[in-house]
Amino acid sequence: MSRCDFSLFLKRLENGESLGKEEALSVIGAPLDEVKDFSDRIRLRFAPNDELCAIVNGKSGRCSEDCRYCAQSAFHRTETAVYPLKDDSFLDDAYRKAEENGLDHFSVVTSGRSLSGEEVKRLSALYARWSSFGKVKVCCSHGLLSAADFQLLADAGVSRYHCNLETSRRFFPSVCTTHSFDDKINTVRAAQAAGLEVCSGGIFGMGESWEDRIDMALELRSLGIRSVPLNFLSPIRGTAFETLPPPDDETACRVFGIFRMLLPSAFLRLAGGRASLNRAGVSLFEAGANAAITGDLLTTGGGQADADRAALARRQTGKGGSCDENAQ
Numbered sequence: 001m002s003r004c005d006f007s008l009f010l011k012r013l014e015n016g017e018s019l020g021k022e023e024a025l026s027v028i029g030a031p032l033d034e035v036k037d038f039s040d041r042i043r044l045r046f047a048p049n050d051e052l053c054a055i056v057n058g059k060s061g062r063c064s065e066d067c068r069y070c071a072q073s074a075f076h077r078t079e080t081a082v083y084p085l086k087d088d089s090f091l092d093d094a095y096r097k098a099e100e101n102g103l104d105h106f107s108v109v110t111s112g113r114s115l116s117g118e119e120v121k122r123l124s125a126l127y128a129r130w131s132s133f134g135k136v137k138v139c140c141s142h143g144l145l146s147a148a149d150f151q152l153l154a155d156a157g158v159s160r161y162h163c164n165l166e167t168s169r170r171f172f173p174s175v176c177t178t179h180s181f182d183d184k185i186n187t188v189r190a191a192q193a194a195g196l197e198v199c200s201g202g203i204f205g206m207g208e209s210w211e212d213r214i215d216m217a218l219e220l221r222s223l224g225i226r227s228v229p230l231n232f233l234s235p236i237r238g239t240a241f242e243t244l245p246p247p248d249d250e251t252a253c254r255v256f257g258i259f260r261m262l263l264p265s266a267f268l269r270l271a272g273g274r275a276s277l278n279r280a281g282v283s284l285f286e287a288g289a290n291a292a293i294t295g296d297l298l299t300t301g302g303g304q305a306d307a308d309r310a311a312l313a314r315r316q317t318g319k320g321g322s323c324d325e326n327a328q
Helices: 006-014 021-025 032-046 088-100 117-133 147-155 181-193 210-222 249-262 278-286 305-316
Strands: 051-059 105-110 137-141 160-162 197-199 202-204 227-232 267-270 291-293
Touching: 006 032, 021 210, 021 249, 032 249, 051 088, 051 267, 051 305, 088 105, 088 117, 105 117, 105 160, 117 137, 117 147, 147 181, 181 197, 197 227, 202 210, 202 249, 210 249, 227 249, 249 267, 249 278, 267 278, 278 305
Parallel strands: 051 105, 051 291, 105 137, 137 160, 160 197, 202 227, 227 267, 267 291
Antiparallel strands: none
């Protein structure tokens, strides 16, 4: 394992080198304050811009996939709402709220392996209208779509397509068996081939190792991903992972540190699982994070836009928080 020499690591990044698995493994046992400082120095040097986005659950429940963390899977018995694709007026209202909050991106997320052709056409017409007249960039997440579907979305002005890898190739079968890691990779590449930017990340705390976490970061780097949502497991009653403990703040800090060193210029997005972190995880804006999903998430609550903006403003003035999970 490489010695954790953060000054040398930063110099190598500034010289245009990429850091690898051995360097990332050395972060696991390094002093937490040094990890946080190193992550933030990389962010300032390579990713100084911030980005806030919002999502809406456009279609909920009865998903055919067996993802073990998910409240919307038909394999689980949860209290999550079940409804078909929402009508245009509901989605318009959600988009307008994102505009009123001055957000950068807005995404409609739907449950299920994929959407029907008619659903894709209907949403593409809606996205085309938003892209023509709206102030917020349009994103979406609709599962394992076809190349033709992706072309419709790209032609409608969608800027990003979201498809999480979730975890490493090795650990993926422990998370889902109804589709494969290669299905995910092929979806990412098909979206990119249609000209869409891709937003892709994963979930931490599902029983994966630190090596799995690093392998996922390296996979994302090989795919050229620049928008990376980092989620922390929210154990939901009725799911297969309901008894797993949520990750703590120290783990979250180290995850952001590793992803920042391996993906120095990416938007690293604080996403699901914020409720289990100290102050909804806003201290992670001081530890490499430069983006967030703000507001309500799919089946759990998220941070609020005003609180996230205030945290970003405190970071600008040097009055941020701490990654210490015991901080008040």
